[in-house]
Amino acid sequence: MYDSAKDAEKERKYWKKNYLWSLAVLAVVAAYFFFFNPGIRVQPGTDGLTVSAPKSESVTVAYADVTSLPLVSQPDYGVGKPGGHTGDCLYGQWENDAWGSYQLYVNKKVPLCVVIRTDKTVVSVNESSEQETRALWDMLRQSCPNAVTAEAS
Secondary structure (H helix, E strand, O other): OOOHHHHHHHHHHHHHHHHHHHHHHHHHHHHHHHHOOOOOEEEEOOOEEEEEOOOOOEEEEEHHHOOEEEEEEOOOOOEEOOOEEEOOEEEEEEEEOOOEEEEEEEEOOOOEEEEEEOOOOEEEEOOOOHHHHHHHHHHHHHHOOOOEEEEOO
C-alpha cells in the first residue's frame, strides 16, 4: 500500500541532503577564490612595488627609479609578446605604440591603469576596481619622489 507521509518524509530528506551538498560546494569555491585568487597581486613595500600574475610571473619596481607615473583611462594594451591571460587578467610581456615593449599586469574590466616608467622598464598595472587603482596611483605619487605624474582623461 502507498504511504504518502513516508514518501513525503523521504523526499524532504533527499532535498535537504542535496541542499547541504550544494552549500558545501559553494563554500569550497568561495574559499578558493578568497584565499587562492588567480588575479593580479599588487604588493607595496617600503622601497618598491611588487606586482605578480596568476602564473607566478612578477616584477618589482623601486620607488626611487620611477621617472613617470601617468594614470591612463581606456588604454590600448596592444598585443601579448608572449603575454598571457587568465579570466579577466592580462599579464606578461606586451607591446603597443604608446609604451613600446612593456610588462602588463591588469584586470581588463577596469578602465584605468597606472603606467610605471623607469629608465629600464615600463610596467602597466591596475587593481580590481577604479577606486582601488586611483588609491594605488595616489600611494605611488607619494612614494616615488622623482616621478612626473599626470592623470589622463
